[in-house]
Amino acid sequence: MVSRTRLKSLLTGLALYTMAALIVGYFGVNAYTGKYGLNARQELDQEIIALTSELARLKRERMQGEQRVSLLRSDRVDPDMLDERARFQLDYANPRDLVRTVTPR
Template sequence: MARRTVRSSTAGILIPVIGAAVIGYFVYHGLTGARGFYASQQLRAEVAELEQELADLRRERESLEQHVALLRPESLDPDMLEERARVLLNVAHPNDIVIMRGQR
């Protein structure tokens, strides 16, 4: 009968230890795994960063669309056309005051 008590006490300790190891395994991978808690936090931060970048790009696109709309033949703005021509040709109007800055 001594053998039965030794085996039953070993089984009584071994089963909870194995259960705790299995639970520990799932908790560890639930926190640090590819789809775990920390990974989801990192993905949320990345999504927020990319949404901010998307908002910035949309504002830039709207600004560019407004400039393009001013250069369309149907609604050609003479001031915008003159400004673009001066920038592209690197010239100034005779009545313009040009301030030259010294290079550092």
């Protein structure tokens, strides 16, 4: 009788320690590989770097577009820019212009 209670208490303690180790292991694995874990943090950092460079590129592109639009404002129209845009949109060329056609390969 004494050995059965001792075996039961030993198995109960072992089961509790095993369950505690499994729970700690579960949270440890999720801390490393989970949605907000260490690996996810590295991926988010890489995505932040990529998006920051894309933002810088888009800002430069916008500045260039704003500069071109400012040349077409009604209060100060650049004649060369107006001529270029009109020819491009109407698909016209001046008879004195040299036109090169490029065919895709």
